[in-house]
Amino acid sequence: MPPRDAQTESLRLWVVFARAHAAVAARAQADVARHGLTVAEFGVLEALHHKGPLLLSELKEKILVSNAGVTYLVDRLEGRGLVVRRRCDRDRRAYYAHLTDDGTAFVERIFPEHAAAIEEAFSVLAPDERAIATELLRRVGLHAANGT
Amino acid sequence: MPPRDAQTESLRLWVVFARAHAAVAARAQADVARHGLTVAEFGVLEALHHKGPLLLSELKEKILVSNAGVTYLVDRLEGRGLVVRRRCDRDRRAYYAHLTDDGTAFVERIFPEHAAAIEEAFSVLAPDERAIATELLRRVGLHAANGT
DNA sequence: GCTATATATTTTAGTTCTGTAACATTTACC
DNA sequence: GGTAAATGTTACAGAACTAAAATATATAGC
Numbered sequence A, B: 001m002p003p004r005d006a007q008t009e010s011l012r013l014w015v016v017f018a019r020a021h022a023a024v025a026a027r028a029q030a031d032v033a034r035h036g037l038t039v040a041e042f043g044v045l046e047a048l049h050h051k052g053p054l055l056l057s058e059l060k061e062k063i064l065v066s067n068a069g070v071t072y073l074v075d076r077l078e079g080r081g082l083v084v085r086r087r088c089d090r091d092r093r094a095y096y097a098h099l100t101d102d103g104t105a106f107v108e109r110i111f112p113e114h115a116a117a118i119e120e121a122f123s124v125l126a127p128d129e130r131a132i133a134t135e136l137l138r139r140v141g142l143h144a145a146n147g148t
Numbered sequence C: 001g002c003t004a005t006a007t008a009t010t011t012t013a014g015t016t017c018t019g020t021a022a023c024a025t026t027t028a029c030c
Numbered sequence D: 001g002g003t004a005a006a007t008g009t010t011a012c013a014g015a016a017c018t019a020a021a022a023t024a025t026a027t028a029g030c
Helices: A003-033 A039-051 A056-063 A067-079 A101-121 A127-146 B003-033 B039-051 B056-063 B067-079 B101-121 B127-146
Strands: A083-087 A095-099 B083-087 B095-099
Touching (some): A003 A039, A003 A101, A003 B003, A003 B101, A003 B127, A039 A056, A039 A067, A039 A083, A039 A101, A056 A095, A067 A083, A101 B003, A101 B127, A127 B101, B003 B101, B039 B056, B039 B083, B039 B095, B056 B067, B056 B095, B095 B101
Antiparallel strands (some): A083 A095, B083 B095
């Protein structure tokens, strides 16, 4: 297998990958936009809902935005009464983001439809295909993120 | 397989998918940024290089940006002397984007390293795995884009 | 041929996020 | 203990793109 062919196939995979991502992301975006959220905002709510209160720095790792982005998103969600900041006992620099009761109720209300939208987006795959895709992309992600 | 499990697995796939995409995209972005380009700008140049002159509307379909986004990108690249607009003979509303000679030389110069970066990003996959991923993601993309 | 509708592109205001600097705090090192 | 370096978060300017409206042109329908 000469380098050129591996390269051509990788480029082709990247095009396909990027298009698939754009298509699924567009569905996700359309779904959360119905509730007045951006995908990133929804990501914050979802992470807090599933993981419990997180340091802003932890949140940053979960939803893959910049430091300033976390501040921006938490500010916005705080403004909507869905999230509050609480000081960290151990580190005077740090804050946890917590869902409010309203925030929890909101996520519990909107999450099922979002989950259904994502399920539908991948419904073209059989269960075993989905598991294969997950495993392959997991490895790509780890490698591309860490160069390992 | 009850609906809940399919949904959970799809959500998990989406998380993995989004993280893998972010990681590879970050590599692509880092590579093109070295030449003063955004990923979208590079996408324009690459599309023109591989497909030849395209109507702005065709370009929009190739690189998945908005109408206004195509205008913005072509303006920017025109400003750098890499691209020119030419009128379409058959439709007085339409323009083609063409690479300039400088643009062609520029793409030819920077493309090999970009291709190498993408190849490396997917190098964790064996050729058959890569082909499987391409096929699965192609189907996801078509389905999610068209709801078919 | 005429009118209504659709479309290619641009303009313009706006949104969402980023990069960078700043500041307070923490950690590392001697 | 003291100093240098690192870090958690925010402020702020700016980048990169989008949505929507506008305009000229093309197409559809009669």
